[in-house]
Amino acid sequence: MTTLSTLALSSIDVYQRWLSPLKGFRCAHAALFGGESCSAAVQRIIREQGLTGGRAAITARFQTCQQAYGHLSAARAAGGQVQGVCCCGPVPIPFRCG
Structure with a gap:
């Protein structure tokens, strides 16, 4: 696993915690x-897949x-x-509807 992938995983862990x-x-x-967030x-x-190898899958997830x-x-x-967060890019955008 690359340093960049490790850093990305650590950043996601901080975000989640x-x-x-x-x-x-x-x-x-x-x-x-x-299902999963x-x-x-x-x-x-x-x-x-690693950060670089998974780039297309990550982009597809954010598009979905x-x-x-x-x-x-x-x-x-x-x-x-409804309430949730739109992951339309690198920063999650919170929303509350209704």
């Missing part, structure tokens, strides 16, 4: 589909999360209540 519990949301992908999925991808955010926003417009 200290920042994620403070925000009180889960990512839009997990809110819509259930984007941070857990990216952590798994990096462990399996962005699409999930769109679906959840539409649900909110229809009167539903």
Whole structure:
């Protein structure tokens, strides 16, 4: 495992332990589909493929999360209540709908 991959995994661990519990949301992908959050999925991808090798899979996950955010926003417009985080890039964006 490369130093960059190790650093990325350590950063995700810090995010999961200290920042994620403070925000009180889960990512839009997990809110819509259930299963692992984007941070857990990216952590798994990096462990399996490395940061460089997993770049396409990580990008695809964030794109899917962005699409999930769109679906959840539409649900909110229809009167539903939703909360989560949109992982549309390197910084998670919290949202509350409803």
